[in-house]
Amino acid sequence: MNQIKTAALLGLLSGLLVLGGYLLVGDEQGLYIGLALAAITSFGSWFYSDQAALAAYRAQPLQRHEAPELFDMIASLSERAEIPMPKVFIVPTQSPNAFATGRDPEHAAVAVTQGILEALSPEELEGVLAHELTHIRNRDTLTQAVAGTLAGAVTFLGRILTFGALYGPVTRDDRRGGNPLGLLFLVILAPLAAGLLQFAVSRTREYAADLGSAQLTGNPLALVSALQKLEEMGHQIPMNGNPAMSPLLIVNPLSTKGLQTLFRTHPATEDRIRRLRELAQQRQATPVAA
Template sequence: SREELEGVLAHELTHIRNRDTLTQAVAGTIAGAITFIGRILTFGALYGPVTRDSRQGPNPFGLLFLIILAPLSATLIQLAISRTREFAADSGAVEITNNPIGLANALQKLEKMSREIPMHGNPAMSPLLIVNPFSTKGLQSLFRTHPSTEERIQRLLTLAQQQQGAPVMAYLSGI
């Protein structure tokens, strides 16, 4: 509908206004730098340190941190930033349109469509989508670029309730 389209366009315009692409580029660069530095330090730990008793050998826990945990932590932080930017764009869309129900309905329709017509593709493309059609159960939810659609709709309903001072569940189509 027109209201849903306005909500989605306002959401995307808010990403532009908030310079979210720049924010994500900086977060991605920092995550990449942490990963790169971790790999450099891993090679240094493998070939450089000497222990007190003159035996050469790396600390296995330090290597585990440098090889796995540092890049993983950097990625999780980057994705968490992405999810918060989505919430901010939803709020910005409400500021622009003054209609949280329009965006909530659009998100609901997009989520329903992504379930009916599943996307079989590269999950690396998920940042380009307004909803994440790929499986995100359990620990996989940590690797989401977008918060769950249900959580986004709930926040939009809370905003609508604050605006109108009355329950808004009846306004949503199909919930």
């Protein structure tokens, strides 16, 4: 169900590009513009997603001799998840967080901040790493990168083509200004809708990664404890970087309340914790087969 929901949301994002181009230009030329942008941005995010995410947070490669226990933990979890060992990176910040990136499990990377290594116990860190490796196994890293790039392309289309519509002929009959409804759509409504869809994709995948972490470690409460610490400490020490990449992080770097929850890149931490605790109770209530 999550895969179907994610595919539908990505389809809607691509549709926004196509519809936006059509409304602005007013004929089939706009459709071609939208389709071309959707194709180019999707391919670019597929191929360069790992480089963009790592650069956004100034992540540096980490060698095994620098953190042997971390490498052993990731290797063990990767074997359980049945994926290749990803590359490991360190982010030079005291803000506790982590993320995974890469277009597929064979070209994946896991990045952890210096702060998270110092803040979490081994069990809590294992829960976080299992969460990130689940993203890799489920190819969420690609999904989130495509969603973020498509959302950005919608905004880009609005900014660039709006200038063309205002200051020069756009349609084949040289009408100046294009479609007024298209301008309104591209300047205000499309970026808003694209952002909401991007965040919906991210929230959908976070729940699945939490479940995957519990399955890989067999200890849902370890991730519960980690999320509690990360939520509290993350607000005290913000994570600087490109906001477009924030859906990749394990916890939302920004605090939102009320209507602003619509713009959360992650589900509410309280809701994630509640689901994990329910899962732990179910595991305890299920008798172990002899």
